[in-house]
């Protein structure tokens with residue numbers, strides 16, 4: 035399992051990522067108890083997945099629409115947003131939408147090509163867990179959260195922009 | 201000018217620490233070339249043809265003399281003694297060494313300057329009219345609004361990895377010298393019937409491969425909604441802008457593809473959530489920002505000064521300079537002076553360290569210690585007393601900064617082109633120079649009158665060639681450098697994209713081609729008509745006939 039940082043500490047990673055092209059039976063047969071399925075599988079087989087003995091989380095690719103999860107967010111313990119390549123910034127918006135527009139309160143995880151140098155911004159957009167590739171030293175990556183002492187904007191983390199606090 | 205408080209300073213320091221560490225990790229092999237790329241770009245650092253190029257932001261074109269002196273000392277200590285003012289109110293150094301860049305950035309931070317987001321796929325330096333705050337008939341000073349946007353766009357966590365670069369211009373002057381309509385977002389400050397301030401919002405303007413004039417998506421956005429509305433536009437673009445093709449990734453392509461109405465609907469839908477939310481601007485914040493741009497201590501009762509006329513009567517160059525480089529000011533007794541950086545034989549927009557120090561001294565002596573940078577690559581002293589004009593002019597003459605060309609043919613805009621830029625198809629600086637030599641004679645230029653000539657070394661259009669009355673674009677024809685000419689562009693409130701004249705020309709033919717185009721104008725103009733208006737009246741055909749007939 036890739037290393038995980040959750041709520042600012044290195045944590046055990048217990049969720050299995052089920053790839054996009056996996057079908058329902060294969061997904062359910064996965065050894066893991068906790069599985070993250072792609073939104074398309076979730077939408078198609080919500081009932082079957084819910085009826086299985088697994089804990090289910092959903093992941094969104096960067097070209098998926100977070101608004102499509104509007105009716106589900108209350109039930110999901112974890113939603114992951116994928117960064118297929120770090121340059122693809124769409125998942126920053128999907129993360130913010132899940133938190134701001136849908137008031138998603140569960141774990142919001144960044145998966146994929148997650149760079150240490152993006153984690154500060156990700157956290158501001160409401161992401162609270164980070165799946166790290168082997169190339170990243172998790173201990174060192176923790177420092178990313180203190181890259182900046184403050185920020186100007188209204189963000190998921192601090193809805194009051196700096197000008198209201200200055 | 202805006203002055204940093206503890207928050208602004210801290211953020212800048214944090215950024216330098218962060219970039220120092222990123223550079224260290226890159227040099228140690230912990231970050232790949234590919235991973236380091238967007239990080240260095242967002243700190244203004246390109247790898248160019250000859251060396252790295254560092255682009256430093258001059259927020260909305262405003263500089264203090266202290267800052268300008270620092271830019272001069274950096275040119276001296278880290279570069280080859282000069283720097284280049286770009287068409288985006290930025291300044292570029294062509295020879296810094298990567299290892300020294302964090303040090304250089306720390307020096308900039310000492311004077312509250314930086315290279316943050318001057319390149320890369322993020323929100324870039326916000327630009328405005330260089331006469332903001334002093335223009336006659338101004339609707340509202342754009343600088344406080346630019347500063348508000350600067351802060352909002354700096355390190356915006358959601359919009360640092362956009363499909364492509366993103367440029368915003370704000371204009372509150374009647375003439376629009378900011379090329380507002382060819383920006384990703386163009387904001388015209390307006391007043392409604394009740395006298396309240398708001399913004400006309402245009403989106404999807406831009407130059408480059410596909411030149412487009414921005415489409416209006418909001419006629420009047422009340423000022424307090426500025427940031428929530430910008431957030432909504434950015435979110436729509438970040439989510440739906442194309443990412444599969446670099447050349448189709450700008451917001452203009454998205455707006456074209458779905459149409460301005462559909463784009464507006466998406467923005468409005470997104471905006472409804474945040475409208476009146478926490479990011480809504482407060483009067484307190486706007487007033488705080490406006491406070492930094494209050495008028496300096498202007499003297500009263502100095503509106504008449506006989507010395508100007510006396511000197512103009514005896515010094516011909518001074519009278520030319522008065523006519524071309526000096527503009528009326530909102531305050532009686534004061535004038536706006538443009539220093540033209542277009543001395544023939546000097547690369548357009550280049551200034552030596554000595555000249556920068558010199559201009560800083562002029563600013564201290566004559567203009568409350570402030571300098572503006574224009575998007576047509578000149579410098580401006582905004583607050584010069586009438587009675588100081590002649591002294592200022594004489595001082596400028598000594599440093600080759602008194603060229604009386606402003607708005608004339610030789611005041612051309614020119615990107616660095618093939619001499620420096622790795623993306624270039626062709627050189628641009630030698631073209632500018634050969635044309636300048638041909639039209640060197642001031643009386644001749646004066647006779648031609650108001651005209652803009654813009655040169656870009658490739659499709660990226662940093663020289664804004666599409667919106668020049670005459671545009672020149674460097675193209676690559678089987679490995680040889682050729683030049684395509686467009687006519688009829690303009691970048692003011694009546695923005696127009698120029699039309700291609702026809703097949704491109706060899707470098708050595710360019711002065712002749714331009715001369716023929718000018719001759720067609722001179723032979724056809726009707727009483728006092730400028731180049732653009734004659735073109736609009738007679739169309740492109742006569743120019744085609746003249747240029748291509750004799751080229752055979």
Ligand code: SF4
Pocket residue numbers: 615616617618621622623624625656657658659660661662663
């Ligand atoms: S227009 Fe092309 S050649 Fe000129 S500076 Fe821009 S990218 Fe370089």
